Amino acid sequence: MALMNLITAINHTLDLALAQDERVVVFGEDVGVEGGVFRATVGLQKKYGEERVFDTPLAESAIVGTAVGMALNGLRPVAEIQFSGFVYPAFNQIISHVARMRNRTRGQRYLPMVIRMPHGGGIKALEHHSESLDTFFGHIPGLKVVVPSTPYDAKGLLLSAIRDDDPVIFLEPSKLYRAFRQEVPEEDYTIPIGKAKVVKPGSDLTVVSWGAYLHEALKAAELLQAEGIDAEVIDLRTISPLDRETILESVKKTGRFAVVHEAAKSFGPGAELVALVNEGAFLYLEAPPLRLAGFDITIPLPRGEHHYFMDAQRMAAGLRQVANF
Amino acid sequence: MLIQEYTAQLIRDYDALSGRMLQILDENGVVKEPELMPALSDAEWLELYKTMVLTRAADDKALQLQRQGRMLTYAPNTGQEAAQVGPAAAMAKNDWLVPAFRELGAWLYRGVPLKTVYLYWYGNEYGSHFPEGVRVLPIAVPIGTQLHHAVGVAMASKIKGENDVTVAYIGDGGTSTGDFNEALNFAGVFNAPVVFIVQNNQYAISVPRTKQTIAKTIAQKAVAAGIPGMVVDGNDLFAMYAAVKEAIERARSGGGPTLIEAYTYRLGAHTTSDDPTKYREDSEVEAWKPRDPLGRMKAYLISKGLWSEEQDLALYEEYGAYALEVFRQVEAEGEPRVEDLFKYTYKEMPAHVREQYEEYLQYLEGKVD
Incomplete structure (x- = not known):
């Protein structure tokens, strides 16, 4: 066991994957010599050489498209997109090729590849550096979409992603990169993709969140607890495919549901989760389900971002309404 | 000097900005540059020619079937067969082919069954499921995206320390993309x-090459990337074979990538969904017809006593009948399973x-009202 934060856990996991499987290659902008702008790949090029850990020219479409070719020819590429707001030029590759290869060849060719990128905001970053893209990726059939919220989960989920025979979009909450440390075992373990986790059991209200917001949601649950409201908090962990069972089971128990996420509200993951709850547990509901999500506005520049991103107080205010309905 | 060394030197010293085009076999089927002639036997050239005829016959049959309402949208290859079969023949067994979407001759030569190709245009995903061991990627419709896959492969x-080479196709329109x-x-x-390999067939649907870029050649786009680029007569089987063979061997021996501009002409429509008479003059098409890659190869083979007009006609008919039979199988089996x-x-x-x-x-079983 060692104490790790999210970024050191990812670095440690990539190290482990590179050591275990010679098909694994890691690349992206500033990934090699510098070790990544967030230091996710620091030391790896020195250890595994320039053929397996390398810098690429500045071209996101090429980074993803080249990973497609590598995966088709027997490698297990782990590509890094420096910031999620820079991934758009690669959407053509992700949507037209990454997500579709298995289906369009009727299972003959498939893409065991991972696209990692920082996710979400709240760290006073530059313009285009605070986006939550879970909505976009979650909508595309053929992709798996993962968002870890702890160093321990990041390791287990990233190892699952690298070993998965389907493409995985791995969204790393940048706010959590250095937020806290946790005991992470040195040895190999995986956490299954597609499984949510009940982080705090409760009986009055189901709250689903993920990424950095999960931690705020837990704080909000503590505030409510002091008021006698016992919220159950679920870390979704995987956006696609959704763990419907864990959510529905919880809602059937509590009768109340709220989802909390960073991305803009309209057409976001919250809409999907509310629809899921309505379809699967409507008759158990004692209050209208609630979406606590980003405003439908462009994420403000750093001086104004605190208006956009929710803290535990604001979340608690929303959750209280569902609990007391 | 060995023929291959001569070609190698020619490509090495080639000035992409000159606009000069490599041609070995002229429009009349006469070998103009015997010193560049690749060392294939007469029988081997005849086999390549037959693949070109199969490509043409399969194309013609597909167009006929499309007009009958039996085939869906189809992208014909007519006029570009040499730019497809020549490179495919220059590849080694384990080399990878990464198509755009108009390379029927190359796919057939590399072992993709005609039935599979027809199945694709018929609208069934099994048309991108190739026999095991055939190192051809599925076609890429979005334009330009496939070159990244080729680089990745x-x-x-x-x-992995393997010495396989990847050959990738794109069209003249595709060269305007960021990818x-x-x-x-x-x-x-x-x-x-x-x-x-850029199949510069002079049109991206209706937009002519002159409106795609004001660069003198497409090959010169290689210059900015720091790699060799060369214009080759795309309607000349010998030149396409020779240039691509040299580029492949150069890549295999660690010399890096090459861009080959195959200068050719799309005699037919972009796909069966457009009408070329709306955007180009008949006189232009007529002017290109004598430069047809099949015509000049046929003239060459006949002049060498290897082939005759009668054999040619018989072969075309044989392949046409074969293509129809293959298509009937596709019609019989082509419905996708739910x-x-x-x-x-x-x-x-x-x-x-x-x-x-x-x-x-x-629902399908009638259990839902």
Whole structure:
């Protein structure tokens, strides 16, 4: 066991994957010599050489498209997109090729590849550096979409992603990169993709969140607890495919549901989760389900971002309404 | 000097900005540059010619069937067969072919069955499922995207220590995309063993080459990426074979990527959905017809006493009948199975997809009102 934060856990996991499987290659902008702008790949090029850990020219479409070719020819590429707001030029590759290869060849060719990128905001970053893209990726059939919220989960989920025979979009909450440390075992373990986790059991209200917001949601649950409201908090962990069972089971128990996420509200993951709850547990509901999500506005520049991103107080205010309905 | 060395030197010293075009066999079927003639036997050239005829016959049959309403949208290859078969023949057995979408001659030569090709245009995903061991990627419709895959495949070969080369296709329109330029740049930086072939057929649907770029040649786009580029007569089987063979061997021996501009002409429509008479003059098409790659190869083979007009006609008819028979099989078997539509989105069907599949089956079986 060692104490790790999210970024050191990812670095440690990539190290482990590179050591275990010679098909694994890691690349992206500033990934090699510098070790990544967030230091996710620091030391790896020195250890595994320039053929397996390398810098690429500045071209996101090429980074993803080249990973497609590598995966088709027997490698297990782990590509890094420096910031999620820079991934758009690669959407053509992700949507037209990454997500579709298995289906369009009727299972003959498939893409065991991972696209990692920082996710979400709240760290006073530059313009285009605070986006939550879970909505976009979650909508595309053929992709798996993962968002870890702890160093321990990041390791287990990233190892699952690298070993998965389907493409995985791995969204790393940048706010959590250095937020806290946790005991992470040195040895190999995986956490299954597609499984949510009940982080705090409760009986009055189901709250689903993920990424950095999960931690705020837990704080909000503590505030409510002091008021006698016992919220159950679920870390979704995987956006696609959704763990419907864990959510529905919880809602059937509590009768109340709220989802909390960073991305803009309209057409976001919250809409999907509310629809899921309505379809699967409507008759158990004692209050209208609630979406606590980003405003439908462009994420403000750093001086104004605190208006956009929710803290535990604001979340608690929303959750209280569902609990007391 | 050995023929291959001579070609190598020619490509090495080639000035992409000159606009000069490599041609070995002229429009009349006469070998103009015997010193560049690749060392294939008469029988081998005849086999390549036959693949070109099969490509033409299969194309003609597909167009006929499309007009009868039996085939869906189809992208014909007519006039570009040499730019397809020549490079395919220059590849080694384990080399990879990364298509755009108009390379029927190359696919057939590399072992993709005509039935599979027809199945694709018929509208069935099994048209991108090739026999095991055929190293051809499925076609790429989005324009330009496939060059990244080619670079990735080539980089993987290099990383794995295998000496396979990747040959990738794109059209003249595709060279205006960011992906084209990114891919050339990546290939150069990583010294990827890849050969890019641009089938410059002068049109991207209706937009002529002159409105695609004001660059003198497309080959010169290689200059900015720091890799060799060369214009080759795309209607000349010998020149296409020779140039691509040299580029492949150069890549295989660690020399890096090459861009080959195959200067050709699309005698037919972009696809069966457009009408070329709306955007180009008949006189232009007529002027290109004598430069047809099949015509000049036929003239060459006849002049060498290897072939005759009668044999040619008989072969075309034989292949036409064969193509029709293949298409009948596609019609008989080409309906997709419902299960297949759901089964391959992921390795294992997730619960929500399975639920949608099962609900739809119930509906189909009449169990839902």
